Amino acid sequence: MENFGINPNINQAYTLPAAFYRSPTTFEQSKEQIFAQTWQWIEDVDVVKVPMQHYPFTLLKGVIDEPLLFTRNREGQLHCMSNVCTHRGKIIVEKPGRGRLLSCGYHGRCFQLDGTFKSMPEFKEAENFPSEEDHLTKIPFSEWMGMLFVSLNPKASLEEMTQPIRERLSWLPLEEMTYDASTSKDYFVNANWALYCDNYLEGFHIPFVHPGLNEALEFDKYDYEIFPYCNLQLSIGKEGEPCFDIPEGHQDFGKRVYAYYYWLFPNLMLNFYPWGLSLNIVSPLSHNTTKISFRSYLFPNSKMSPNESRLDDTEMEDEEVVESVQLGIQSRYYKRGRFSPTMEQGVHHFHSLIGNYMG
Ligand code: FES
Ligand SMILES: [Fe+2]
Known part of the structure; x- marks a missing residue:
């Protein structure tokens, strides 16, 4: 088996080898090593x-x-x-x-x-x-949050893994959100599940790939925080964009937070917006096909609602690059890459966890 160990020093590290994404055997191994051991x-x-x-x-x-x-x-x-x-x-x-x-x-x-x-x-x-x-x-x-989670063989409890999220967002009515079917939908991507996650885990590509989203965000204030099993991308909105009304005394008070983009290893994205949560569940279907379920949950009495056209445009733009990467990593000339030390901490974190779980 290939060694998927990742150097803990991002300045020196290489990304996962292309074999991780393209090999059906590796995908087979990840079923027990990753998916049976996570929530x-x-x-x-x-x-x-x-x-x-x-x-x-x-x-x-x-x-x-x-x-x-x-x-x-x-x-x-x-x-x-x-x-x-x-x-x-x-x-x-x-x-x-x-x-x-x-x-x-x-x-x-x-x-x-x-x-x-x-x-x-x-x-x-x-x-x-x-x-x-x-x-x-x-x-x-x-x-948690009115949802059920299962793990066959967890390395840690869901409470422990999601503690950083619970603490940071304790002022929000997370247990009172309601599911909104009208703004929920499934997408199918012709790519390995981990390429979809890699793409999600950096905001580096926003100015290149998402013109609409880029208009809304203060790109130079985009920030990353890494926790043991989850990480956060904090995005700050431009003047005029909807943002959270954060209570005084909270560590984010005074920031125009557009969204808290949380990711939980290995395949769950929790995007908190002022209107509620856009949950993205990344379900591998095979080594090269993936289903993404977008589920919206609204805060009680929220006057705001999901910006559906922006969510959908962003998703289409992401799928296009991810499918292009899926083609690219089949190339005999692509082996593995390097990380931007300032913009790809989240991807480095993901690859390090994969390295640990794959043993
Ligand atoms: S298999 Fe269930 S009773 Fe026989
Ligand atoms: Fe994106």
Whole structure:
């Protein structure tokens, strides 16, 4: 396996080698090394709002492909577990619904809503039964901003990983945002998922690629902050552009903050605007195709709304360069690049984390 180690000193470091983006084998390895070990956005918590509700889902279709299940028990507690029957392996809950028990449609094995084995016909003579292995495996999950996250094998809790965001934005009503379907949409990009992230992680390209956005931002005030598992790009708006009304005493008070662009390793972007959040979920479909889901969440009583045409124009401009890079990195003459020490700290951070996770 290629060594993806990245020099921690950005002034000396080289970027990830082209092989990381173009090799199907590397993509295969990243499924377990990166995607099984990090937090993945699943859905809004509304899918299991009421007691006894069940919500089956496949974790990262085409990548992890793990059948899982959220339930809310009678007391209102949430659980996440494997959705595979411990008898002969049928999927237990095939579609969202409600019920006081989980029962497998193949031979009638029953589980409590927390995944504990309950009963099974025709098993009286079976010895050492039931055992620990007959319960459904519990899966680590977390709830934040009314959304559900899952990780098969997390290196740290979601709370810990997102602590810098929670602290910095504690004055915003993050738990009271509402999903806005009318301004949400999916995009498909013919490129490796990590190229899409690389592009997101620097504002270096804004004056070259995004004329509209560049009109709105004070480019010389664009700033980067790096945390263990997430990073921030702080953008300052020009006079006349909407900006956050930041309370006195806050570290950003007095700045005309246009957006807090947060990224959480490896594939989640949280763009906070004065109107709310534009969440971008980057889902790899294969080593060279990626789905990006843009989901808008509005702050309560916000008088502002997403600047849809600017978001959409910016996305189109980004997709065009990312797809061009996807072609470029196939070249026999491109091996790897270098980082701008002032403008590409975020990309360097991402590559360093990939290096760590890929081992
Ligand atoms: S596979 Fe579920 S009861 Fe047999
Ligand atoms: Fe961009």
